[in-house]
Amino acid sequence: MRTILTSGQIRQADEYTITHEPIASVDLMERAARAFVDEFAKRYPQKKLTIALYCGTGNNGGDGLAIARLLYERGYQEVKVTVAHFGSRSTNDFDENLRRLRSRPIPLKEISSAVEVGTEDSDIIIDALLGTGLNKPISGDFELLVKKLNDIRKPVVSVDIPTGFFADEEIPENAACIKSELTITFQQPKINFLLPESFPAVKEWVAVDIGLDQQFIQQLGSPYQYIQAEDVKAMLKKRERFSNKGSYGHALIVAGQPETMGAALLCSAACVHAGAGLTTAYIPQSGLFALNSYMPEIMAIVRDPKSFTQISWSKFSGLAIGPGLGQDDEALTLLKLVTAHFQKPMVVDADALNVLAKYKELWRFLPKGSILTPHMKEFDRLFGEHKNWRQRVETARQWAQERELFIVLKNTYTIIATPEGKVYFNSTGNPAMATGGMGDVLTGVISALLSQNYTPAEACLAGVYVHGLAGDELALPDQRHVVLPHKVAEHVPVVLTKLMA
Numbered sequence: 001m002r003t004i005l006t007s008g009q010i011r012q013a014d015e016y017t018i019t020h021e022p023i024a025s026v027d028l029m030e031r032a033a034r035a036f037v038d039e040f041a042k043r044y045p046q047k048k049l050t051i052a053l054y055c056g057t058g059n060n061g062g063d064g065l066a067i068a069r070l071l072y073e074r075g076y077q078e079v080k081v082t083v084a085h086f087g088s089r090s091t092n093d094f095d096e097n098l099r100r101l102r103s104r105p106i107p108l109k110e111i112s113s114a115v116e117v118g119t120e121d122s123d124i125i126i127d128a129l130l131g132t133g134l135n136k137p138i139s140g141d142f143e144l145l146v147k148k149l150n151d152i153r154k155p156v157v158s159v160d161i162p163t164g165f166f167a168d169e170e171i172p173e174n175a176a177c178i179k180s181e182l183t184i185t186f187q188q189p190k191i192n193f194l195l196p197e198s199f200p201a202v203k204e205w206v207a208v209d210i211g212l213d214q215q216f217i218q219q220l221g222s223p224y225q226y227i228q229a230e231d232v233k234a235m236l237k238k239r240e241r242f243s244n245k246g247s248y249g250h251a252l253i254v255a256g257q258p259e260t261m262g263a264a265l266l267c268s269a270a271c272v273h274a275g276a277g278l279t280t281a282y283i284p285q286s287g288l289f290a291l292n293s294y295m296p297e298i299m300a301i302v303r304d305p306k307s308f309t310q311i312s313w314s315k316f317s318g319l320a321i322g323p324g325l326g327q328d329d330e331a332l333t334l335l336k337l338v339t340a341h342f343q344k345p346m347v348v349d350a351d352a353l354n355v356l357a358k359y360k361e362l363w364r365f366l367p368k369g370s371i372l373t374p375h376m377k378e379f380d381r382l383f384g385e386h387k388n389w390r391q392r393v394e395t396a397r398q399w400a401q402e403r404e405l406f407i408v409l410k411n412t413y414t415i416i417a418t419p420e421g422k423v424y425f426n427s428t429g430n431p432a433m434a435t436g437g438m439g440d441v442l443t444g445v446i447s448a449l450l451s452q453n454y455t456p457a458e459a460c461l462a463g464v465y466v467h468g469l470a471g472d473e474l475a476l477p478d479q480r481h482v483v484l485p486h487k488v489a490e491h492v493p494v495v496l497t498k499l500m501a
Ligand SMILES: NC(=O)C1=CN([C@@H]2O[C@H](COP(=O)(O)OP(=O)(O)OC[C@H]3O[C@@H](n4cnc5c(N)ncnc54)[C@H](OP(=O)(O)O)[C@@H]3O)[C@@H](O)[C@H]2O)[C@H](O)CC1
Pocket: 010, 011, 013, 014, 028, 029, 032, 056, 057, 058, 059, 060, 061, 062, 063, 088, 089, 091, 129, 130, 131, 132, 133, 134, 135, 136, 137, 138, 139, 142, 159, 160, 161, 186, 187, 210, 212
């Protein structure tokens, strides 16, 4: 896991590293600047580029000055620097880097108001005005300068965070900030980079390591974590040589209506592909033909009232309810039936979530450790309207803890809130996966993992990661505009094999 700290905690980690590594703070700044320049040079290798750096007088500005010097040393000859003295006092490391810069033949202009900025015709702007020290929305000269830089419509690369952007708190409405093409951020993505309201301020980000003390970072106990491949690899269990289908559990998928059988099929198929030993779909009679012709590996129980009393619930090790289920009385009956008889953690998705939103008294029947997988609209139906995603993250965290449930809030970086109060952000997935049916596949994958005896936490974390990675492998190499959910389901075994290798 990569721990995600708040700006305040990053400052603590910074100070701890300076004292205990030990390293002089100006050398830590140099290390950060070097890491920035390494990444910048990879992305923009043409040495002839004209580069304009805009620096504040805090440590973000100090980084900018060091970056200008290092770029020059790397052979970028057309570098120029503007320092904005807009009020705040300068830091010692800024002062030291200004001295170092002055000994190089790099054009330097110092301004005390935004109107002094002339026409800007450089190929690239590097934004080092303000970083994580931001403590209020920018106004006055900062706002004017930011507006000017945005209006030039040249690519802006931000140092650590775009100037004016709130890294981890709720972003105040209409707060002005730099719209950067690329943000090269130090050590870890900032929480708000992973939420939709960061776009277009943060079109793309990349985190570069600056060697902050890892033990100290862990000991801060941040609830926010970013899922990495190694985490999922450590969770996945290889199949044993003398195992059989009974070793991998039996999943029941309660899904589908005559008009929405596709959802039931996709979910059940994904469950089979993700390795459930047996998968049974609990579907209406009208869907039977479609099911049998779509995928013979899936078994069925026909959903007539008689069946309600005939299911032997204990033989199932995993269960999902919701995809394509509709929201009529039958859906309500089924949710009541399932929660009354199935005592293990289950996946609750789609229409079952909408039923849950309407009949709040059903909450208390959900077995502890169950997994809710809402998209944004379902989430707001369940928990009320939210003004932004930062609020949703906190609501998910509180509810997951209070109700002892897992909430998987689907998004570009899917958010998983756990009963322990942790919030994980998924690092796989891409916009080509934004198409109907993709959520049904995710539900199938998670329920397959549950049925194979993975803990609910493992099923959520590995499930979202594997699902996203399958989508990435299909979409990204060919830059595909869209990937189809059934293809993602089919690709899950390939991804699982690679992760287990
Ligand atoms: N650990 C790391 O990741 C490292 C980070 N480095 C870099 O340091 C910055 C953070 O530097 P800091 O000096 O703390 O802050 P800034 O440079 O972002 O801001 C400077 C001062 O600006 C003032 N401020 C805050 N908000 C506003 C605003 N809206 N308008 C105007 N001015 C504002 C504030 O001072 P006040 O006295 O006014 O409160 C800030 O202190 C980090 O982003 C990295 O780039 C290190 O180089 C390496 C380690």
